[in-house]
Amino acid sequence: MVLKNLEVTMKITHFNDVLLEDVNVEGADKTKIRWLISKKDNAPNFAMRMFEVEAGGHTPFHSHDWEHEVFVLHGTGALVTEEGEKPFQQWDVIFVEPYLKHQFKNTDDTLLRFLCVVPHSHQTAKMSGNPLGDKPANNC
Amino acid sequence: MVLKNLEVTMKITHFNDVLLEDVNVEGADKTKIRWLISKKDNAPNFAMRMFEVEAGGHTPFHSHDWEHEVFVLHGTGALVTEEGEKPFQQWDVIFVEPYLKHQFKNTDDTLLRFLCVVPHSHQTAKMSGNPLGDKPANNC
Numbered sequence: 001m002v003l004k005n006l007e008v009t010m011k012i013t014h015f016n017d018v019l020l021e022d023v024n025v026e027g028a029d030k031t032k033i034r035w036l037i038s039k040k041d042n043a044p045n046f047a048m049r050m051f052e053v054e055a056g057g058h059t060p061f062h063s064h065d066w067e068h069e070v071f072v073l074h075g076t077g078a079l080v081t082e083e084g085e086k087p088f089q090q091w092d093v094i095f096v097e098p099y100l101k102h103q104f105k106n107t108d109d110t111l112l113r114f115l116c117v118v119p120h121s122h123q124t125a126k127m128s129g130n131p132l133g134d135k136p137a138n139n140c
Numbered sequence: 141m142v143l144k145n146l147e148v149t150m151k152i153t154h155f156n157d158v159l160l161e162d163v164n165v166e167g168a169d170k171t172k173i174r175w176l177i178s179k180k181d182n183a184p185n186f187a188m189r190m191f192e193v194e195a196g197g198h199t200p201f202h203s204h205d206w207e208h209e210v211f212v213l214h215g216t217g218a219l220v221t222e223e224g225e226k227p228f229q230q231w232d233v234i235f236v237e238p239y240l241k242h243q244f245k246n247t248d249d250t251l252l253r254f255l256c257v258v259p260h261s262h263q264t265a266k267m268s269g270n271p272l273g274d275k276p277a278n279n280c
Contacts, residue, residue: 008240012219012228015211033280036233037209043235045259046186048209051280059280068280069177069188071155071211071255079152088152093176095183100148104280115211116280117257119185140173140191140199140208140244140256 011041015050023051023059030057030106039120046119051104053077053112058105068102068116070094075112078105151181155190163191163199170197170246179260186259191244193217193252198245208242208256210234215252218245 015036023031030053037048050073051059061080072092078085079094080103087107088094094114096102106112155176163171170193177188190213191199201220212232218225219234220243227247228234234254236242246252 008237010219010221010226010237010240010242011233011235012226013233014229015231015233018233031280036211037235041235042237043209044207044238046209046257048211048233048257049280067184069183069186069257070280071176071188073213079150081150086150086152089154091155093151093153093155093158093188095151095177095181097148097150097182098184100150102150115255117186117188117209140171140189140210 009042011037018050020052025060027060027062027103028058030054031059036115043120046117048115048117051112051114051116053104053106055106055109055111057112059103061101061103063099063101065098066119067098068094068096068118070096070104070117071115073113073115075106075110076108077112077114078107079103080105149182151177158190160192165200167200167202167243168198170194171199176255183260186257188255188257191252191254191256193244193246195246195249195251197252199243201241201243203239203241205238206259207238208234208236208258210236210244210257211255213253213255215246215250215254216248217252217254218247219243220245 018034020032032052034050037043076089078087158174160172172192174190177183216229218227
């Protein structure tokens with residue numbers, strides 16, 4: 001399908017078919033990542049990643065000026081902030097605002113797996129103007 | 141925690157504790173939505189929604205100038221485009237580019253449940269400049 005001289009496409013893939021990569025940044029331990037949807041897919045605004053944190057593992061305890069939108073797919077963990085730890089579990093939704101110092105850690109003996117969506121550093125295409133971005137934008 | 145005169149917070153909640161609303165737009169059938177993370181949470185760039193499509197249900201067959209980043213949590217369905225239908229199942233990742241005419245439909249007799257992330261129509265805060273938005277941005 002060609003529209004406006006652009007090939008407009010889609011992708012469907014099982015997450016296991018997306019490369020699992022080590023997270024080597026300082027402060028991370030026993031943590032891996034899959035870039036499920038990224039700029040490589042022509043995603044214009046944000047990236048969907050999957051994190052896999054083994055028992056005893058954690059992401060860095062840090063802050064940054066972008067947000068996290070997280071969905072927990074498997075396992076049990078804690079969100080660490082400067083105010084302490086808050087537990088989370090499978091099927092929890094987690095929103096971390098920009099600038100909040102945070103860490104995700106596995107608190108159980110099974111794999112912790114969660115999605116984490118982040119904005120791109122720079123837009124790769126015109127920012128989509130979604131007039132239905134607010135309620136009642138109840139379609140998909 | 142106060143930073144730059146802003147209260148910087150987070151939220152952790154089970155998806156079942158987020159309001160389940162009917163999708164009443166034309167072309168949708170047997171479809172409900174939960175706004176898991178939205179502007180109401182001060183999300184600056186994009187919204188994470190969960191769709192629940194009952195057996196026989198579907199979203200509208202339509203196009204728009206924003207993308208979908210989707211993760212299938214439960215059930216079996218098909219992504220309908222003008223080129224036909226492509227099946228998907230639990231744990232699949234789906235990326236739908238802007239302008240592609242599409243529909244999500246349940247093709248089984250159990251509930252279809254998926255996440256669908258979309259950009260806001262307008263930014264509610266300064267666009268986060270994520271210098272780690274591209275690989276190797278392997279932290280969370």
